[in-house]
Amino acid sequence: MQFEATPLPGVYLLTPQVFGDERGFFVESWNAEAFKEAGFDLHFVQDNHSRSAQGILRGLHYQTAHTQGKLVRVTAGSVYDVAVDLRRDSPTLGQWYGVTLDAKTQQMLWVPPGFAHGFYVTSEYADFQYKCTDKYDPGSEVSIAWDDPELAIDWPLVDGKEPALSAKDQTGLAFRDAPRLA
Numbered sequence: 001m002q003f004e005a006t007p008l009p010g011v012y013l014l015t016p017q018v019f020g021d022e023r024g025f026f027v028e029s030w031n032a033e034a035f036k037e038a039g040f041d042l043h044f045v046q047d048n049h050s051r052s053a054q055g056i057l058r059g060l061h062y063q064t065a066h067t068q069g070k071l072v073r074v075t076a077g078s079v080y081d082v083a084v085d086l087r088r089d090s091p092t093l094g095q096w097y098g099v100t101l102d103a104k105t106q107q108m109l110w111v112p113p114g115f116a117h118g119f120y121v122t123s124e125y126a127d128f129q130y131k132c133t134d135k136y137d138p139g140s141e142v143s144i145a146w147d148d149p150e151l152a153i154d155w156p157l158v159d160g161k162e163p164a165l166s167a168k169d170q171t172g173l174a175f176r177d178a179p180r181l182a
Contacts, residue, residue: 006097014108044131052121057163059118065140067113069133077126078102079119087114088180114181145172
């Protein structure tokens, strides 16, 4: 597993070794010992799996209590994945990092606590899986507007069409109004 630092301290792009041939492939997506040796002593409490159609945007989400670190990956299709720094005292507060994750490369993104997270489906559909370091707490969940002008995230919208959003994401907060994290 290769761990590549991104411009946002704490956010890492991970590239696993994929063993494949005409029969298929094998990839080790999680190994606690290997992660610990790389400086990531993580304890996951929940695994999630979502499937979304092309043009769906989920996010930008985070929790003010039970803040979650997320190890995210795509097992079918492709998405544009984004992390936004919400750490109150961070020199990169309000900055974002985006990367295409897909089933072909099997790359993963580590999004530590203190970040909002979202993704946009660029393929016909995508299966998105992620491990969380804390439980889901709907009472403390916050959604930031995907198109917040202060963040100015450069989403690769298919055919330039507006993304499909959940009711929660349609009423996302402006970045300037969103609670910051410790």
